[in-house]
Amino acid sequence: MxxxxxxxxxxxxxxxxxxxxxxxxxxxxxxxxxxxxxxxxxxxxxxxxxxxxxxxxxxxxxxxxxxxxxxxxxxxxxxxLPMPVRREMELTSLHDDLARSGRAPATDVLLLARVPAEPEAAAALGLAAGTPVTKVVRLRRSQGEPLAVMRNWLPEPVPPLTEEVLETRGLYEVLRKAGIRICVARQRIGACTADAEQAALLEERRGAALLTMERTAFDDSGRAVEFGSHIYRASRYSLEVTVTEH
Amino acid sequence: MxxxxxxxxxxxxxxxxxxxxxxxxxxxxxxxxxxxxxxxxxxxxxxxxxxxxxxxxxxxxxxxxxxxxxxxxxxxxxxxLPMPVRREMELTSLHDDLARSGRAPATDVLLLARVPAEPEAAAALGLAAGTPVTKVVRLRRSQGEPLAVMRNWLPEPVPPLTEEVLETRGLYEVLRKAGIRICVARQRIGACTADAEQAALLEERRGAALLTMERTAFDDSGRAVEFGSHIYRASRYSLEVTVTEH
DNA sequence: GTCAACCTGTTGTCCGGACAAAGTGACCGC
DNA sequence: GCGGTCACTTTGTCCGGACAACAGGTTGAC
Missing domain, CATH: 1.10.10.10 (Winged helix-like DNA-binding domain superfamily/Winged helix DNA-binding domain)
Known part of the structure; x- marks a missing residue:
């Protein structure tokens, strides 16, 4: 049959x-x-x-x-079941998603430094505010157009993490190769409107709709190893999720 | 140990x-x-x-x-692992989520009728545009405040579906009791800004940030049984997702 | 003292079997 | 023709066992 x-x-x-x-x-x-x-x-x-x-x-x-x-x-x-038209959200970086669909990702590294953790990031990582963390701010482009501003905080220094590497690789790929195996991530998805600074970076008008995502990632020992706070141009990007029961 | x-x-x-x-x-x-x-x-x-x-x-x-x-x-x-602070997104309706967290959900039924399917809804359900479908438009409130405008399309008539029932029950609960067992749903999450009509319904300013979600739900025979297009006030609501690898 | 080999405990994978529950369709009695 | 019953198929659950892969500690050789 x-x-x-x-x-x-x-x-x-x-x-x-x-x-x-x-x-x-x-x-x-x-x-x-x-x-x-x-x-x-x-x-x-x-x-x-x-x-x-x-x-x-x-x-x-x-x-x-x-x-x-x-x-x-x-x-x-x-x-x-009918196939989803687009890729689902998985534990891969935006970079990988874009590369897979042939949309020429590029990255501007706006910041890569060891800084005292902001309260929000420290709380997500389970650290005291002010603890030294690695902070990364990137502007992700696809086919030349700005797509997202991505801010990440890492509790541990990651030696292979340099501006040059981040220009061509996704953050998750670099972390995997550094032996950091992320196996669970919790994400909160929301929306906001662009302020002047965000609008300038993303080449949008002020007040344009933005999709926000905060993500805390854990490795298999249960420690929070990454916190990210990202904003996407809603006009160019949306997220896909598949939910199953049982 | x-x-x-x-x-x-x-x-x-x-x-x-x-x-x-x-x-x-x-x-x-x-x-x-x-x-x-x-x-x-x-x-x-x-x-x-x-x-x-x-x-x-x-x-x-x-x-x-x-x-x-x-x-x-x-x-x-x-x-x-550390507990998530808030509930995750599951295959439950917003109504159930709110009720569980004790936030007094209420519903205004703005429309409940059998209408020809709009092209977008028809495509999601795998029907020809214009096929008769049941359309539901609801305004969901929490503690008196407007929270979301929810539009749903159902290919089959569901007899127990009345305005009175929808005032007090979530749509998914009604469908379950009618023998429709949803087991998979695909969701696309985005953002937009409120136009005049949306702003009036949700008691927001025009241009306020809104979170959008489109959902196609399937039963265990693989047929699309529901399509929803919802907008949430980003100032009052965000979505939680947990992603796991392996 | 240092380092490698070994041992132990744990999860990952795989097997073969058994019965239960649910859906489907055929058969039979009426 | 109609309805109910039964058999069959298929997935759901559960068992007991076996070995492999991996991490970590212990032991022993040098």
Whole structure:
């Protein structure tokens, strides 16, 4: 009854089997080999055809359900959902998002210095106000146009962090390469209107709508390792979120 | 080494065991019995103490990891993360969010009618423009103050949906009771400034910052069952999102 | 004293099996 | 034809076990 995308698993690969399966199903959805509304083979059938156990296949499908790509119904089967038109918000920097969609990100580093933490940033990082932190202020452009002003605070000094690196790389990429593994982030999204300074930086009129996002990121030891306070031109940018239940 | 919150499981309950465990750990975090930074017992120890298998306990903890409440580290253990100050965005209506935090939600129903679908709504629902749909426009107040203007489109008629019901209940609650089970929603979040009409409704100045959210919701058969286009007063409302990796 | 090898504890992955719950459709009696 | 019952399929939950990968501490050699 169902459709079975061609999948191959490599048992000698260090990549977990469930992840290989999940990625290949996701790829089949992206390429259109699996269209919205299509019904997948049952978990048991997929497991048999791949020589895997049902829990492994189930774990793979579970990942895609969490990402909102497919839905399961007991007694019925597993079905492909309509693809979102645009990328979802993930734990990647704006830089990566833009680069992936081929929109030529560029960065002006306006500040990179060790400064006493402002009260707001200190509170988010769980530090006392005035504690020395690394502060970064960047203007992000896409295809030449200003897109966002991004302010970040880092509790620890990060040696590889230089103006030159930030001109071409996203902050999260640099942090990952420095061994800082961010695994959870809490974001608050709001809106405001541009004041004179913001308007000048973003080449908007005063009073233009801006999207604001504050983000506190944690590593796997539970420590806050980054706080960001960003403003985006609402006329050029919006955020995508997928929410799932159960 | 670790801390073990007091948990009891009821094997005769229809509620899945892993869910009982997850909820009780989450409750212990909320009440402060488990503080940020605390280390949980190992999965094996918890499983033994509850008379459950390790996969079941692991499934419970996995849910909390997905919700960004705790982090796991291989070879080390499982640790409680700092609590978010405010509720996260979930698949609940604004009404439920407000009611839960005790902020007296009220609703003015501005429109409830069967109308031809506007092109934007029709596209989101996967219908042809002009297809008859149920349209709802509501003004949501909190503690007397206007908070948001919410416009919703539903492809199917929902008999229990009346003005009286909407005055006291959230839309999602009504849909759930009508047997419509929403399990995935895609949201796009942006910002704009208030025009004269919006300003009058929301009791803001013209040009005030507004947060916009468009949401397409799907049921477990993969059909779009609701489209919403909402605007919030940015001065009174912001959205919370937790993002996790892996 | 220093450093490497080892040991232990923990989570990550994977297996095979079992039963329950829910949806679907066929069958049968009426 | 109609309605209810039953069987079947499929996902949901749970078990017990096994080994691998990783982090951290301990021990031992040099």
């Amino acid at each position: 169902g459709i079975r995308p061609r999948i191959e698993v490599d048992r000698s690969s260090p990549i977990p089997l469930y992840f290989q399966v999940a990625e290949q199903i996701a790829e089949a959805i992206r390429t259109g080999e699996l269209a919205p509304g299509d019904q997948l083979d049952s978990e048991v059938q997929i497991a048999e055809s791949l020589g895997l156990s049902r829990p492994t296949v189930r774990q793979a499908i579970g990942h895609l359900v969490d990402r909102g790509m497919i839905v399961r119904r007991r007694g019925v089967g597993t079905q492909i | 670790g801390i073990r919150p007091r948990i009891e499981v009821d094997r005769s309950s229809p509620i899945p065991l892993y869910f009982q465990v997850a909820e009780q750990i989450a409750e212990a975090i909320r009440t402060g019995e488990l503080a940020p930074g605390d280390q949980l017992d190992s999965e094996v120890q918890i499983a033994e103490s509850l008379g459950l298998s390790r996969p079941t306990v692991r499934q419970a903890i996995g849910h909390l990891v997905d919700r960004g409440m705790i982090v796991r580290r291989r070879g080390v253990g499982t640790q409680i």
